[in-house]
Amino acid sequence: MKRRLINLFIAGYLGLLGYGLFTHFVGYKTYSHLGMYFLVWDMFCGWDTFENRHHLIAEGESGQYYDVSPPWPELRPFGADRRFHYDHSAVYCGRIAANVLRQTEHEPIVRVLAVDEVWSKKYNLPDSLWERRYEEPREKRSYYYIRGIYETNGAVAQRHLDWTNHLSYQALIDNPRLREDISRSRPYLTSDSFSSSNPYQIRQVGFLRPMGTAR
Incomplete structure (x- = not known):
C-alpha cells in the first residue's frame, strides 16, 4: 500500500509539472487560476x-x-x-x-x-x-x-x-x-x-x- 501511494504521488507530481510546462510553452491559460503560479515555470526570468x-x-x-x-x-x-x-x-x-x-x-x-x-x-x-x-x-x-x-x-x-x-x-x-x-x-x-x-x-x-x- 505504501509503495502504491509513493508511486501515485510521484506520478501526480510529474503530471502537474508536465501540465505546467505545457501551459507555459503554448501559453494556454497560464494565468487562469492562482494555483497556476505553482505549476508554470516562471523562475529565473531575467x-x-x-x-x-x-x-x-x-x-x-x-x-x-x-x-x-x-x-x-x-x-x-x-x-x-x-x-x-x-x-x-x-x-x-x-x-x-x-x-x-x-x-x-x-x-x-x-x-x-x-x-x-x-x-x-x-x-x-x-x-x-x-x-x-x-x-x-x-x-x-x-x-x-x-x-x-x-x-x-x-x-x-x-x-x-x-x-x-x-x-x-x-x-x-x-x-x-x-x-x-x-x-x-x-x-x-x-x-x-x-x-x-x-x-x-x-x-x-x-x-x-x-x-x-x-x-
Whole structure:
C-alpha cells in the first residue's frame, strides 16, 4: 500500500509539472487560476536593464487629463514602490483606475491610459558609485510609452508590449529580410492567449513610437 501511494504521488507530481510546462510553452491559460503560479515555470526570468513605473491617466470629455493613481496610503511590501507598479503585464491597471474613478467626483471619463515611464537602471546608482563608475554627469533620461488603453469600467481596450519587447519588435520590423520571412510564414502553434475574445490579449497596434522623452 505504501509503495502504491509513493508511486501515485510521484506520478501526480510529474503530471502537474508536465501540465505546467505545457501551459507555459503554448501559453494556454497560464494565468487562469492562482494555483497556476505553482505549476508554470516562471523562475529565473531575467533581470531587466530598465526601471519601469506606471502612470494611470484618465481622459475626460473636455480633453482634461487626471491622475487616477490610488491617492490613499497602501501597503508597500517591497521597498518604496507602490503595488500597482508591480503589474508588469499591465493587466490590472484598468481595474485599479476604475476603482479610483468610482470613489471620486469628476467629469465624464472617455478612457484611461497606462503610461509607462522607463529609464536605465544605471541611474539608480547612488552618487558615490556613479562617480566611481562613470565620468559623465548624471542626467537621467526617461522614456514615456503608452502601455495600455482601458475602458472606464476597467476592461482592456488595447494592451501593448512592454518597453524591452517593444524595442525588440522594432528591431525586427526594421530588418527587410525578417519582415519578408514573417509575411511568408505561419505559426504552427496557437492558443486562446492569442484569441480575439481573450480580454488580456496583447495587441501590437501599429508600430508605436515613444510619446516623448524628458530629462
